[in-house]
Amino acid sequence: MKWGPVIDAELARDPLPIIDPRDWQDKPVPARDWLVDGLIPLRVVTLKGGDGGTGKTLAALQLAIAMSLKRDWFGKKVMPGPVLIFTAEDEADELHRRFAAVLAQEGRQFRDLEGVTLVPMAGLDAVLASQNPSGGISTTAQFDKLRKLVEQLNPRLVVIDPAADVFGGEENARAQVRQFMQKLNKLALDNDCAVLLLAHPSLSGLTSGRGTSGSTAWSNSARSRLYLEMDKDDPDRRVLRVMKANHGRVGAEITLRWNDGVFVLDQGGDRAADSLANRAADDVFMNVFWKMTSVGVRFSHKRTSATYAPKEIAKHPNAKGYSKDRMAQAMQRLLEAGTLKIEEQGPPSRRYEYLVAVVN
Numbered sequence: 001m002k003w004g005p006v007i008d009a010e011l012a013r014d015p016l017p018i019i020d021p022r023d024w025q026d027k028p029v030p031a032r033d034w035l036v037d038g039l040i041p042l043r044v045v046t047l048k049g050g051d052g053g054t055g056k057t058l059a060a061l062q063l064a065i066a067m068s069l070k071r072d073w074f075g076k077k078v079m080p081g082p083v084l085i086f087t088a089e090d091e092a093d094e095l096h097r098r099f100a101a102v103l104a105q106e107g108r109q110f111r112d113l114e115g116v117t118l119v120p121m122a123g124l125d126a127v128l129a130s131q132n133p134s135g136g137i138s139t140t141a142q143f144d145k146l147r148k149l150v151e152q153l154n155p156r157l158v159v160i161d162p163a164a165d166v167f168g169g170e171e172n173a174r175a176q177v178r179q180f181m182q183k184l185n186k187l188a189l190d191n192d193c194a195v196l197l198l199a200h201p202s203l204s205g206l207t208s209g210r211g212t213s214g215s216t217a218w219s220n221s222a223r224s225r226l227y228l229e230m231d232k233d234d235p236d237r238r239v240l241r242v243m244k245a246n247h248g249r250v251g252a253e254i255t256l257r258w259n260d261g262v263f264v265l266d267q268g269g270d271r272a273a274d275s276l277a278n279r280a281a282d283d284v285f286m287n288v289f290w291k292m293t294s295v296g297v298r299f300s301h302k303r304t305s306a307t308y309a310p311k312e313i314a315k316h317p318n319a320k321g322y323s324k325d326r327m328a329q330a331m332q333r334l335l336e337a338g339t340l341k342i343e344e345q346g347p348p349s350r351r352y353e354y355l356v357a358v359v360n
Contacts, residue, residue, distance in 0.1 A: 035157055035194040036063070037077045038252065039242060041224055042156075045184045045195045047163075050228035055238060056198050057089060058098060059228060059256070059263055060159050063196075065102050067157060068113045074240070074254050074265050081156030082115030086146055088126035088165035095120055101261030117153055119146075121165075128160070129180045130168030137169050137179040150191050158187070163199040163218070174217040181221030197222070219244060234277060235321035237266060278333060284320050285330040286339065288313045289357065298354045301331065301342055309355055331355075 033042040040046045050056030059074075064083040066073040090098070095118055103109060128143040150158060160166055169176035188195040199218065219225050225244035231237035240254040255266040257277075289299065289309070299309035310327035313319055319327070334340040343356050 033079070035079045036073060038245075039076060039224065039226060040157075040194050040196060042079070042194050043189050043192060044223035045181060045188055045197055045221070046224040046226065047197050047199060047218060047222035048226040048228065049199050049201050049243075051201060051230070054228050054230050055258065055263060056228045057087070057161055058102075059238075059240065060161065060196060060198060061085070061095075061098055062102055062263060064116050064157065064159065065099070065106065065113065068116050069106065069108060071106070074256060074263070076254070079156055082117070082153055083157045083159065084117045084119070084150060084153055084155040085159040085161070086119045086121065086126075086166075087159070087161040088121045088124075089161055090120060091122040092118075092120045094122075098261070105260065105262045105264070115155070117149075117155070119149070126165050127168040128166040129183060131170070131176065135176075137176045137183075139183055140168070143183070147187060150187065150193070154191065155193055157194050157196060158191075159196045159198070160184070161198040163197055171218075177217035178221050181217065185221070185223075201227075230321075233323045233326040234281075236277065236280070238263065278330070281322055281326055281330045282334055282339075284318070284322055285310075285313055285327055285334065286357070288316045288318050289340075289355075291318065292316070293357070300353065301335070301355055302353070307354075 034040065035042050048056055048060070063073050063078065064085060065071075066078050067080050067083050070080040072078065087095070099110070099113075103112070125142060127140055128146065129137045129139050132138040146158075164171070167177075167180055169180060171177065184195050184197065187193075222244065224242070227241045227243045229239050229241065231239060236258045238256040238258065240256060242252040245252075256263040257266040292312070293299070297312075298307060299312065300307045301309060310324045310331055314322055314324040314327045322330075331340065335342070338358055340355050341358055342353050344351050344353050346352050
């Protein structure tokens with residue numbers, strides 16, 4: 001078989017995009033477009049990871065609202081415009097509640113939103129691509145519907161949540177993952193928008209702190225990767241980290257604080273916020289302290305003791321996720337404030353110390 005005519009016919013039907021860089025001489029260098037300055041570039045896929053319960057979906061909803069209201073997003077400039085959210089996790093009522101909380105924080109109403117379209121797929125078939133007989137990945141009818149909707153609405157941002165529910169292939173199969181990410185990248189490029197794909201990290205991704213999941217192709221195929229992580233010492237604090245940035249700086253962080261159903265920018269130096277956070281930790285310490293001492297448990301203030309109070313209190317179901325170190329800080333504040341004191345007991349040859357609460 002002569003391949004020359006076949007290849008020529010194929011090239012005529014579908015030519016390769018060939019560029020001679022000399023043609024760029026004296027032409028202005030195109031500026032890079034950002035949906036979120038330094039974090040989410042336009043016309044590519046950004047992968048945003050976070051363990052269940054950290055609030056990655058909430059942060060994405062707040063981005064959608066910021067774009068609609070032409071507001072900053074956690075101190076970052078955003079490109080205003082329409083947003084399409086395709087979510088397989090939240091039903092309509094949950095989205096209603098979440099949007100209500102964010103709008104209340106902003107002092108706005110639902111009627112103020114413009115250009116936000118929600119596609120709640122919880123309980124429905126949300127798979128956008130699945131494995132085909134040849135072992136590759138093919139898009140589904142749902143993907144075609146989503147693509148048509150994107151073409152009609154012309155959003156600046158498409159949020160897809162989560163990867164585990166929309167990808168029907170093997171998450172550890174590099175070729176399949178790469179094909180799927182290429183299809184999402186094409187969706188972004190063809191429609192001049194950004195695609196934000198939300199994903200849960202694997203156990204190893206959680207342990208390492210990198211927030212990765214499955215094949216490295218997930219991260220390698222994304223042009224930007226963000227990771228929302230809970231602060232182990234403060235359950236209301238989150239850190240949004242830039243883990244990969246082909247077009248920006250890796251390592252940038254935004255510190256957030258959960259407040260009344262929404263995330264707000266944690267200013268760090270805000271003494272009122274620090275005081276409020278410390279008081280919440282102190283309250284947790286004392287609540288558990290009272291519960292356990294009321295049934296005869298005695299705590300020590302010494303780290304080497306088997307009854308070291310911060311360690312034992314942090315393990316209690318009512319500790320609300322506070323770590324041993326955070327409880328140690330609370331114990332020190334309570335001792336300095338006189339809420340707790342150290343008492344001694346026992347014969348002179350076998351004295352031991354333990355913590356008691358000072359009753360006012």
